[in-house]
Amino acid sequence: MRRTLVFGIGGLSMFSFAFGQARVQIPGGGSVAIPSAYKVKTDYPNYSDRVPDALVAYRDWDSKISGHPDCDGMLAVARPGKFESFERFVQKAGAALSIHWSAATEIPGQKWDGKEKHYPIERADGANGPELLRQLALHRSGWFSVYDEPSHLYAVAHRAGVHVAVWIFDKHGGVKGARKIADAIAGSLAA
Numbered sequence: 001m002r003r004t005l006v007f008g009i010g011g012l013s014m015f016s017f018a019f020g021q022a023r024v025q026i027p028g029g030g031s032v033a034i035p036s037a038y039k040v041k042t043d044y045p046n047y048s049d050r051v052p053d054a055l056v057a058y059r060d061w062d063s064k065i066s067g068h069p070d071c072d073g074m075l076a077v078a079r080p081g082k083f084e085s086f087e088r089f090v091q092k093a094g095a096a097l098s099i100h101w102s103a104a105t106e107i108p109g110q111k112w113d114g115k116e117k118h119y120p121i122e123r124a125d126g127a128n129g130p131e132l133l134r135q136l137a138l139h140r141s142g143w144f145s146v147y148d149e150p151s152h153l154y155a156v157a158h159r160a161g162v163h164v165a166v167w168i169f170d171k172h173g174g175v176k177g178a179r180k181i182a183d184a185i186a187g188s189l190a191a
Contacts, residue, residue, distance in 0.1 A: 021036060024055055026078065026079060027052065028053070029079065030079070032186075032189050033184070033185065037059050038075055039058055039059075044062050044069055050095040053078055054093055054096075055077040056093070056096045058071040058073070076163075076164070076165045083163070086163055089163045090155045090163075101167055104167075122134065129157045131155065131157075152167075152170065156179075158182065164186060166181050
């Protein structure tokens with residue numbers, strides 16, 4: 001009985017966390033609903049001002065054990081007319097990433113000699129528009145060691161009229177979860 005009660009309470013808190021949303025304005029007009037796990041205004045200074053033409057929201061942005069500000073994911077949303085191309089949007093949005101997320105494109109286990117190999121960007125024609133996908137390995141500091149957290153970048157030039165990019169841990173849903181987030185954001189677009 002006690003176990004059922006504990007799991008039930010935990011399940012309710014996860015339910016509200018997963019489905020709560022906040023409506024936020026997009027630079028250039030309109031608004032979208034973003035998942036409650038992502039915050040536009042964070043308690044700790046972030047890098048969203050580096051991309052003034054996009055809405056940038058972070059998942060758990062804070063100072064981490066490493067001493068650097070970091071987060072558990074990021075998303076960016078913009079109107080297509082604000083950037084020269086979809087690829088340029090993804091590139092510019094990446095400027096708002098933390099140091100660790102910015103370096104996550106490097107394939108782990110290499111020497112840092114200026115010749116590091118990076119995960120390739122994959123292009124696809126998705127059901128809702130052109131997509132960019134990239135495998136990532138986010139270098140994290142744990143209590144006893146460092147490790148690489150499997151992650152992905154998923155971006156879509158959504159036919160609803162917005163570009164959406166999501167940097168997400170695989171444990172938070174990976175590409176499938178990022179696609180759901182992007183579709184929900186695009187579907188919530190209001191003029």
